[in-house]
Amino acid sequence: MFVFFKDIKMKKYLLFILLTIAFSQEVRFIDEIFDQIQTTEDIVYGNAPDLPFLFIIESNTNDIDLHMDVYEPLDDTMIDRPVIIFAHSGSFFIGNKTAQDMVALSETAAKRGYVAISMEYRLGLNILSSDSGERAVFRSVQDGSALIRYLREYHDLFNIDPDKIFIWGSSAGSFMGLHLSYCDDSERPLSTYGSTFSPDLGCINCEGNSFNHNHKPNALISTWGGMGDLDYIDAGENVPTAFFHGKSDIIVPYDYGFPFTLNITLPQVYGSELISEKLTLMDIDNLLVLEDGKGHEYYGTLNGNFFLGGGPNDYWEQITDTAFNFLYNYLDNNDALVGDINNDNLTNIQDIVILVNFILELEFPSPQEFTIADINSDNILNVLDILLLVNQIIG
Numbered sequence: 001m002f003v004f005f006k007d008i009k010m011k012k013y014l015l016f017i018l019l020t021i022a023f024s025q026e027v028r029f030i031d032e033i034f035d036q037i038q039t040t041e042d043i044v045y046g047n048a049p050d051l052p053f054l055f056i057i058e059s060n061t062n063d064i065d066l067h068m069d070v071y072e073p074l075d076d077t078m079i080d081r082p083v084i085i086f087a088h089s090g091s092f093f094i095g096n097k098t099a100q101d102m103v104a105l106s107e108t109a110a111k112r113g114y115v116a117i118s119m120e121y122r123l124g125l126n127i128l129s130s131d132s133g134e135r136a137v138f139r140s141v142q143d144g145s146a147l148i149r150y151l152r153e154y155h156d157l158f159n160i161d162p163d164k165i166f167i168w169g170s171s172a173g174s175f176m177g178l179h180l181s182y183c184d185d186s187e188r189p190l191s192t193y194g195s196t197f198s199p200d201l202g203c204i205n206c207e208g209n210s211f212n213h214n215h216k217p218n219a220l221i222s223t224w225g226g227m228g229d230l231d232y233i234d235a236g237e238n239v240p241t242a243f244f245h246g247k248s249d250i251i252v253p254y255d256y257g258f259p260f261t262l263n264i265t266l267p268q269v270y271g272s273e274l275i276s277e278k279l280t281l282m283d284i285d286n287l288l289v290l291e292d293g294k295g296h297e298y299y300g301t302l303n304g305n306f307f308l309g310g311g312p313n314d315y316w317e318q319i320t321d322t323a324f325n326f327l328y329n330y331l332d333n334n335d336a337l338v339g340d341i342n343n344d345n346l347t348n349i350q351d352i353v354i355l356v357n358f359i360l361e362l363e364f365p366s367p368q369e370f371t372i373a374d375i376n377s378d379n380i381l382n383v384l385d386i387l388l389l390v391n392q393i394i395g
Helices: 008-024 100-111 130-153 172-182 272-281 314-328 349-359 367-373 383-394
Strands: 037-050 062-073 081-087 115-119 160-170 219-223 241-246 286-291
Touching: 037 100, 037 130, 062 100, 062 130, 081 100, 081 130, 081 172, 100 115, 100 160, 100 314, 115 130, 130 160, 130 172, 160 172, 172 219, 219 314, 241 272, 241 314, 272 286, 286 314, 349 367, 349 383
Parallel strands: 081 115, 081 160, 160 219, 219 241, 241 286
Antiparallel strands: 037 062, 062 115
């Protein structure tokens, strides 16, 4: 049965009230619903051979521990939380997990309900060597793989969902995320197999730790990143990706060209526009945001530092809001049938609007839709079902 409202003005008034209630609710993973977070620093996730800061040959390495900083909501009771791994910029030459943008992103992600991780990965690049550039990217891919496999091994310890691990990279960190998502061992650059003074780097999963898990992320945010080869991307490698890139970027071209806009020995790279086109061709979900007249790290940082880049600026909020909304689409809970009125494997504001329309007789549900929309199973669709659905979405 339904609760009927015959007066049209009353229907419109009630619709306004119900939508006001629904839209005024803060939504976990979209809005900052936690005021306080807690941080655990320098957790070791792996160990791998590292190059000294200044190196001539790559056979001169020292094994180091690889660390991560974990940010999470204080007093959070959710036990299967999604994870975002943040990977810093720095051209594989400088940078670290405490870069100002990585800390700010980790904090805002944790306040939204994620477990956020700012990762350390190995550096070492000779800009006069094409092989060195490829090997630097590949070492970072090995470290990203080690971290994801570590998190899937210890997901219970961190109260995380091992099937909802995302990567968010800036510049070099995006190179790592893109190659980790789409490059397989069969596609390793020849340079990674080594030469007289450069040892074989081994397979993607051969460094860091020995945990045997899938190393691919479930989705990716790439800010001003690129790839060495579009042929790495194959059909079926379904890692949804959102791209942000300035069309005046002289560090990493948004289309195709040399890094740093210099015709030196570093290989040319493919930027966000061409990667997005290839993903679309392969039927892999992606979002492309290009900004005319904007350069590298255009949300207001220089090598991840706000005080050098003058940020965060207006683009900071635009990028973060768009990215979090993109990732929200991949937090579906396939077990949660109740409330998923439009049957898209998500319970969100669209389901609330449909429920309101059912209650006001603006639309009429099928028997199956009625069952799904009747959140409390009392055979009545009313405001209580809306409030329960809102609470379910908020989590």
